[in-house]
Amino acid sequence: MHRQADPATVLSRKEQVENALPDPGAMGGLQGVGASVTAADGRLGCPSVRECRGKWFGRAKYALGGDDTYCVGFHLTTYTTRQDARDGLKREAGRHPVSPKPAVGNESLAYSKSAGGLRGVYLTMRIGTVVATTFVEGGEAEPMLTQGAAMFARRITQVEAGTKATATLPRS
Secondary structure (H helix, E strand, C coil), rough: CCCCCCCCCCCCCHHHHHHHCCCCHHHHCCCCEEEEEEEECCHHCCHHHHCEEEEEEEEEEEEEECCCEEEEEEEEEEEEEHHHHHHHHHHCCCCCCCCCCCCCEEEEEEEEEECEEEEEEEEEEEECCCEEEEEEEEECCCCCCHHHHHHHHHHHHHCCCCCCCCCCCCCC
16 A cells, blocks of 8 residues: 655745745646735734644645635645644644545645635645645536645645655546
8 A cells, every 4th residue: 555755844935935835837728816925924823833733834826717706725734743734734724524535745634614705625634744725616627626635735745755746637
């Protein structure tokens, strides 16, 4: 049985997080809505850097079908240890209704929730010391959710290995 490598590499630089996030070239011509990388402390009500133990938070969002209410998004939070990332995965996924999806990364949970007035399907995964979420809101989730999460996991793995992220969505 193939076991997913569980790297201990910490993405400690902003440039590494920017590289791991899907860029327009990876997204097959989808329209970019926004992207950013910031320090993780204070994100989403995090009470302290020590409690959340994150180093960086990155996000990228792309519109599907020319309508920004139907979108795919990518969030990434770095941690200093695999255990902190495991705890972060549990915190990020919360207690939302679980959806059956293929496993991605070292651990993953798929779930649905409402955010910002849109209902979406989310897949949150841990890849080494990184917790990453791929989500589709405002429309049909598949195959974009599964393909996007697999591509995002490959990009993170490439950066953790010290190489430039080159993974893209499958081309038709």
